[in-house]
Amino acid sequence: MTEAKTQITAVTVDAFIEAVEPQAKRDDARVLDAMFRRVTGEAPKMWGPSIIGYGDYRTTYESGRDVHTMRTGFSPRKAKYSLYLMGGYCDDITAQGRDEKLERLGKYSTGKSCLYVNKLADIDLAVLEEIVAADWQTMLRLFPKD
Secondary structure: OOOOOOOEOOOOHHHHHHHOOOHHHHHHHHHHHHHHHHHHOOOOEEEOOOEEEEEEEEEEOOOOOEEEEEEEEEEEOOOOEEEEEOHHHHOHHHHHHHHHHHHHHEOOEEOOOEEEEOOHHHEOHHHHHHHHHHHHHHHHHHOOOO
16 A cells, blocks of 8 residues: 555644744644544544644545545644645535535635635634534545544
């Protein structure tokens, strides 16, 4: 099996968050971590040097490449938060529901399976929690836990 480039590391999430700069980004990372823990019920793990991931699954891409990766997570990048929300990318129904929620979210941008936010003050955290919860449920449906 070919593994994904981003692997689980031995660094603790708490140690990683404590090192996030500046303080405001560190505080936001704590808020996001608490929300992801609440929604997923999972203890996070570090995936690579800067991604906090919740849950995991295995899948095979159309190319035939088998990977082991996180179900959801986020990274407090220097410029923006990257929120990894694969459910809306993997499922058209979830993607349609996400569009309605994004209209209520606030200031954001998107990538293929990522939601980018400059700072939490720019968005409605309750709406973000709805998006993460819907995405989590989709990932559990599409990729049941072993």
